Amino acid sequence: MSTEIPEVIDAATVPGWPASVESVDVLVVGFGIAGGSAALEAARAGARVVLLERAATPGGTTAMAGGHFYLGGGTAVQQACGIEDSAEEMEKYLLAIAADGLPTGTDVDPETAAKIHAYCTDSVEHFDWVESLGITFERSFFPGKAVIQPGTEGVMFTGNEKVYPFRDVAKPAPRGHKVPKPGDTGGAVMVIEALADQLEQTNAEIRYETGASNLVVEDGRVVGVAWRRFDERGYLRARSVIITAGGFVGNAEMVAEHVPLLGSGKLFPLASTYDDGLGLRLGKSVGAEWRGMDKGFQTAPFYPPSILMTGIIVNKRGRRFAPEDSYHSRMSAFVLEQDDSEAYLIVDSEHIEMPSMPLTPFLDGYDTVEEMADGIGVPFDALEQTLNDYNKHAAAGEDPEFHKYHDWIAPQDKAPWGVIDLRLGKAMYAGFTMGGMRVDLDGRVQRADGSVIEGLYAGGACAVNIAQDAKGYCSGMQLGEGSYFGRRAGKHAAGAR
Structure with a gap:
């Protein structure tokens, strides 16, 4: 071309x-x-x-x-499902997520800010316009963490609304409205x-x-x-x-x-x-x-199932680098920034399940942390410390390092451990x-x-x-x-x- x-x-x-x-x-x-x-x-x-x-x-x-529209501010679907949202909260979130990609201390440029304001202010009217085309969104809420609703549920969380630090900036609300077609394509x-x-x-x-x-x-x-x-x-x-x-x-x-x-x-x-x-x-x-x-x-989503987000993702140095409950393309962007775009999802036997989509392959299972470190080629001391630190705080329902949402905090201390491969060239991005x-x-x-x-x-x-x-x-x-x-x-x- x-x-x-x-x-x-x-x-x-x-x-x-x-x-x-x-x-x-x-x-x-x-x-x-x-x-x-x-x-x-x-x-x-x-x-x-x-x-x-x-x-x-x-x-x-x-x-x-797949048919998602990111709309909010009190759409008919949100209201029918008892979901509280406003144009102001939606705008706060979109401004925060836009600023996150800028150098520290840099404000969102006025042109983008004006577009976000208009989009949020007009969001309910735009939802109504989409339905006026002859499409009726189901008045239902899918509460799980997924790439897209598995059925015809009308709305779900499709961003980083509940992810730190954005949940502290704007009240989280699900805004991913999906047309009534099952599945993730078409x-x-x-x-x-x-x-x-x-x-x-x-x-x-x-x-x-x-x-x-x-x-x-x-x-x-x-x-x-x-x-x-x-x-x-x-x-x-x-x-x-x-x-x-x-x-x-x-x-x-x-x-x-x-x-x-x-x-x-x-x-x-x-x-x-x-x-x-x-x-x-x-x-x-x-x-x-x-x-x-x-x-x-x-992106190469490792979820669903959402239980996998209770695990930890480490780079080749054996260290965590982002909250594992991030939206899938956000997490993937962090992975690709790591040395050699190398990362692994580690989940213990109490929480391990196979990914629903065959994009991130199961690498292997390991009976000890030492075997796991050797198997994936990361420093044993660093991986052991990362797991111990995470598990200590997770037992108290906390994640002071990356502030993962409480729904996805759980100790990963039950051997054996499974490893899912997120490396570029191994996972299907x-x-x-x-x-x-x-x-x-x-x-x-x-x-x-x-x-x-x-x-x-x-x-x-x-x-x-x-x-x-x-x-x-x-x-x-x-x-x-x-x-x-x-x-x-x-x-x-x-x-x-």
Whole structure:
């Protein structure tokens, strides 16, 4: 694949421009969750909309998702389940998790803070909008710790809300709303199908197997695209262009340049065919700033079962380095930061169970700590001290070193011990890119100086909004913010006509 930036086409060089070139109000490039939401809102606002999708069917990478939306503030599901939440507490949490990835003492930038505030303030309304598409979230709560609800339960904890230090900053509340489809994949297809059904009731036109290859510019403003469908070529004029064409995890050259860990051959890319970075490169061609290009999401969950979180995770020095009850991508990010990305989950015979997903293999069982240290190649003295210190405090229900939540504190002192392998190259890590174009609250693409590129918007994996790294990610942010900020971009673009 290419890292080349597409050529910008001057409208004056297009034959028949403008009179002989088809014209629309809003042109959306890519039909995933963000593009579908943008197109629907623009069409409902009265704009003439065309949606281009390179694949033969809608969905993009969205179609691979399990179907979580990270929403709160008192949704109908939360209220039905007796869960107390507010936009203010949700905002506190998201601000804290965003600040956690910054250097100590650094505040969340005003642009991100404004997006978090809007997302939380509008969260209940956005939940209602998702249900208005024809999706009804089950009014039920899954109390366990899992990657995704095993059944059709409507909400569960899908972030670090109960993990230290965030539980001390904001009152924890479950916000991971899942569409009513059992299992961990395919749920988001329901959302895409619902969006497609709703779009059929508008004047929006969807053109499959058609992609944008270049942006067309006139007097510094984006005014359309060059498109391609098999051997056909053409142009479309548009008052506003919204790029929602996915990330770049499927582009090996871009990954190697910006986030090489994802291209090491030791992680499985969570990509659709068209996660090739073309959308980002189109934006770059007209001066868009790229942000967070070195950030990726990577994970190899060792839970469920949640009882495994009572164990301890140690690095090659035999030391713990993070609370084991962290959200799975946060824990994985800590693992990958260790020397040689090496870590092991140790659980005693009273708590050991096999992981439900075959991503983190069972390494072996050991009758003594000395045998275990020798077997996994860590210093015996350090491992023995780590276990003794943890067990001493766990017996009193405490974890003064990493403050693991009390539900997951239990002594690990009953031999034999089982070891689950979390090492990169042994555990099956998967991931995707999180970098994208800089956009304002309404999705308008920005240059490095903060100025807006007139006529151009971006959303979904093409843009950087709230979710910016693996440690701060919550399941449901991609669908949640993708649809929310996609809606905002669609409305704003329609208003610009």
